[in-house]
Amino acid sequence: MDGLFVPLADAVGASVDQVKLISCLLIAYPLGSVFIRIPSSHPALKHLFSVAITLLFFFPVLKLYAGFFQLLGSVLATYYLTRYYQGPMMPWVVFAVVMGHLTVNHVIRVIYQFSYETFEVTGPQMVLTMKLTTFAWNVHDGQRPAADLDKWQMAKRVTKFPTLLEFLGYSFYFPGMLVGPYLDYSDYMNLINETVFKTLAVKGKSGRNIPAGRKRVAYRKMVTGLLYLGAFIVGGGTWNYSISLTPWFAEQSLLYRIAIYQICGVFERMKYYAIWTLTEGASIKTGLGFTGLSPSGKTLWKGAANVDVLAIEFPSNFKVLLDAWNMKTNVWLRECVYKRVTPKGKKPGFRSSMITFTTSAFWHGIASGYYLAFLTGGFITTIGRLARANIRPLVLEAPGTQPSLAKRAYDVVGTIITTLLLNYAASPFMLLSFTDSFTTWARLGFYGHVIIGAAMAFFYAGGAKFCRSMHSKQQQAKMTRSPSSVGTPVNEKQFMVPPSFDQIVPPRAQLG
Template sequence: MDALFIPLADIVGASVDQIKLISCLLVAYPLGSLFIRIPSSQPELKHLFNVAITLLFFFPVLKLYTAFFQLLASVLGTYYLTRYYHGSNMPWIAFIFVMGHLTVNHIIRAVYQLSYETLEVTGPQMVLTMKLTTFAWNVYDGRRPAADLDKWQTTKRVTQFPTLLEFLGYSFYFPGMLVGPYLDYADYMDLINETMFKKLPVKGKHGRNVPAGRKRVAYRKMLFGLVYLGIFVVLGGTWNFNISLTPWFLEQSMLKRIAIYQLVGPIERMKYYAIWTLTEGASILTGLGFTGLSPSGETLWTGAANVDVLVIEFPSNFKVLLDAWNMKTNVWLRECVYKRVTPKGKKPGFTSSMITFGTSAFWHGIASGYYLAFLTGGFITTIGRMARANIRPLVLPAPGAPPSIAKHAYDVVGTIITLLLLNYAASPFMLLTATSSFATWGRLGFYGHIIIGGSMTFFYTGGTKFFRRMQAKQAAKGEKLGFESPVTTPVHEKQFMVPPSFDQLVPPQK
């Protein structure tokens, strides 16, 4: 089938593997419309459909024969481990088994120095790792007393172990197989059984359970995804983070270098916007992502989203940005790492945070740039939490009052600093090596480290006490005027969201 892709790759100027990947994502659209036509009364056909399409992608199109059987080994190993082993450490054994397999392939990729244009096992294996480890925790939660579970664990717990066919259908759900986003087993079975549709007062066309509006949203996603992809193809070859390593970049003034980096950052992110938006649309066509009806009765399909572009490009703070970036991976890290490494009865703290950041970097691969990016992201999260707890309460308006000028100024400054830090911290992830990362940071005057270091020094050497006194004075003044002061409760660790996962257009690096 390469004869279909080589001419197009030559025209576009991309690798054949990249063209194949995008083609699979686009073919998933009409296949999604076929999938949803299989009635919920025949779930076995839906599972078989998922497996068959995944085989179609991996064998005749991508020619990843060995890769598929490696993924199948992880699937079968997880299935039988979770089914027959009931020990309390079962989820961690599954985690080590699946993550260890992924790491071996990351090392192999690094040894052979495969570029990000080359599509091989690690890309889909990263998605599958999230699925399988989440499933292991869901099974574990299904064997625990309901009183010991939180809301997410109660909703996602697996109490009836699936058949092998059901598990294969879940593992090889075709729209998200190559680049994600991943879904948990409970959501997959809701999709198969159309559970989320059955209580709707309004049915779709011809009396079907699936509500109307799905295609409109899905193909709009496809259009936006293609626009993002077009921007990246046209501009990404020249305007990317590697520009910092060129002689031309050194000839520019420091301010101009920093400004250029803020312009290339969004272009670099376009490839992620493209693939995640394309897979979201295909997932919606299968029925995934339905979140209810709007007040006007319009169907909402936001449950399969993995990225919110406008929030990322215009964030008011770093936490808001992280919440909008690679959403499904954030959920996985929060539910399967961050909360699980926290001792029972204790609140998550610094140790839980750093283990989560480390896991995220480890999941992406072994390149030093990943660890520099996530370590920097950890410190950015820390100063963001400090600003939110100490400065933000002072600019919040009184209850019922409109936002003040100070609040608007706080949001504008927060957006600027957040984007500056995002593009600074993300560069090692794209550059991959520590040498290139530190060279780039040096050519940018280490402005990110200056912001981070200056902020932490300020807060730890009296800034926190100063703002707490200001909050106390504001609260006292509010009481005299007869209204409650804005809440000044610090942002706790439970609101922590893990760092962004800067996945490559095709499997990263290395």
């Protein structure tokens, strides 16, 4: 089938693999309409259809024959481990098996020096790793007392073990098979059985419990995704993070280099916006992602979203940015790593955050750039949490009142700093090598490390205590000016006290 893709690849200046990937995402749209037309009274047909389309993608189109059987091996191993191994360590055993398999393929990718333009098994395997490890935890939660589970765990737990066909249909759900978004088993079965539609009793034009508006939203996503793709094709070849390695970049002034790098970051992200928006639309065509009705009665389809572009390009803080980027992966990391490594009865802290960031880097691959990016992200998250807990209360107004000038200035400064730190921390993620990453950081004046270091120094040198004192004085002044008003005395617990230095930089013995 390469004869169908080579002329198009030559015309747009892309690799054949990239054209094949986008073609599969677009083909999923009409196939999604076929999928949803299969009635819920025949769930086996829906499972078989999904598996058949995935085989179509992997065999004649992408030619990943061995890759598919590798994925099938992980699927079968997970199925039988979760079915017959009932111990408390079962989810971690599954995690080790599927993540270890993924890491082997990451190593192979590095050995053979595959470029990012080459589409091979690690892409879909990363999505599958999230699905399989989440399923293992869902099965584990289904065996625990309800009193020990939180809201998410209660909603997603598996109490009735699936048949092999159901599990294969879940594992190889075709719209999200190649690049995501991943979905958990309960959402997949709700899609197959149309449970959400039946609960809301929303009738479509066909008389079935399928809400109207699905096609309109899906094709709007398709057009938006293609626009992002076009922007990347036009500008991404020139304005990307690797520009920092050129002699021209080194000759510019520091401020100009920093400004140019922010523009490059926008174009670097366009390719991710494109594929995630395209696959979101394809998922919506199958009925996935329905989240109810708006006040005006229009159907809402936000459940399959994997990215919020405006929140990323104009973030109020780093937490908002992370929550808006690769959202389904964030859910996986939060529910299957962040919460699970936190001791029972304790709140997640810096240790949980750093384990989660390390897991994310490990999941992405073995390149040193991933670890530089996520390690830096861990420190950025910490200073962001400290700022929100200690500085933000000083500029907040009473609920229901207009934001003050100080609050608006805080938001603007927060957006600027967050964007600067995003493009600084993300550069190693794209450049991958240790040398290229540090060359880039040096040519940017290490401004990200300067911001992080200055923030840490401020909070450790008494800044957190100073903020608490200032907030206490503010509350006392409000109560003095208006005795009849309801004053809120300062609550020490609402402020985050910086962790000890050993918690942030563990002793050498703990680093192994």
